[in-house]
Amino acid sequence: MGIVISVGVQKGGAGKTTTTAITTYLLAEMGYNVLVIDFDAQGNTSRILSKKSLSTFTNRTVMNAIIEKDLNKFIYNLNETDNINEKFGRYDLLPADDSLASLSEEAEKRKINVAYSLKEIVTSIKSNYDFIFIDQPPHLGAHTVAALIASDYSIVMLQSEPLCYFAIPRYLELLEQIKERLNKNLKLAGILATMLDARTSIDKQIIEQTRLQYEDWVFNTVIKRKNRIKEFSLNGVQHRTKEDKEALLPYVEFVEELIQRVKQ
């Protein structure tokens, strides 16, 4: 059975999409079969992974899959993309576009329970994959609740800056509530610190403070701020040059930690 992992925090620009894109790329590169569900109407994950404009996916998105209660029809295979080679496992994307913003209204019209809408379609294909990742939007609305109900694990992003640090306890509180009331299988995979600028003392302080407070829940790996990582959002994830390898090394270490935690 595939392990469903969502990546979230209710702070914009905290590295959720970047982490979803790079982590799934590395897992597929290791030979795992991976599905990425873009569950943010911004469609950033869809853009980065497919390297196609979002208009490619009009009427072929996660929103359509929820309405038709069929995910298979809307899966976009990434194995043919030029930065992916034949050694990769199956690498699939369920894309998103602006239409996902009207999830609640569309679900209500069709008498679909929005909270369970994603779980319903994910359950049907879980056995086809080793990992299913869900990229969450930066708010705690209906999309985040539906993503967490569909998930086995949650990775919480800590962008090393104060506003994200303050968001973490509220996000963890939501995880607890969902676990108690709506999805008893939900577990915290851990808190991943990212975009550390090692020259900035406030960044280091935030991470130290988080470790003191949340101890082993914080992954040992810390992702530093690197221009090469930002460039992946323009050109897709690449793992070829020395610069790519240097930029991806912390993510490789993170993926090893993550596998240890979720495969126990």
Ligand SMILES: Nc1ncnc2c1ncn2[C@@H]1O[C@H](COP(=O)(O)OP(=O)(O)OP(=O)(O)O)[C@@H](O)[C@H]1O
């Ligand atoms: N380690 C990093 N080094 C440099 N830039 C980074 C790094 N991680 C992410 N970024 C950049 O920071 C910006 C925000 O990242 P990203 O889109 O992944 O955040 P997000 O949490 O998904 O945002 P949103 O809340 O809008 O969905 C992007 O421009 C991305 O390229």
Ligand SMILES: [Mg+2]
């Ligand atoms: Mg994002």
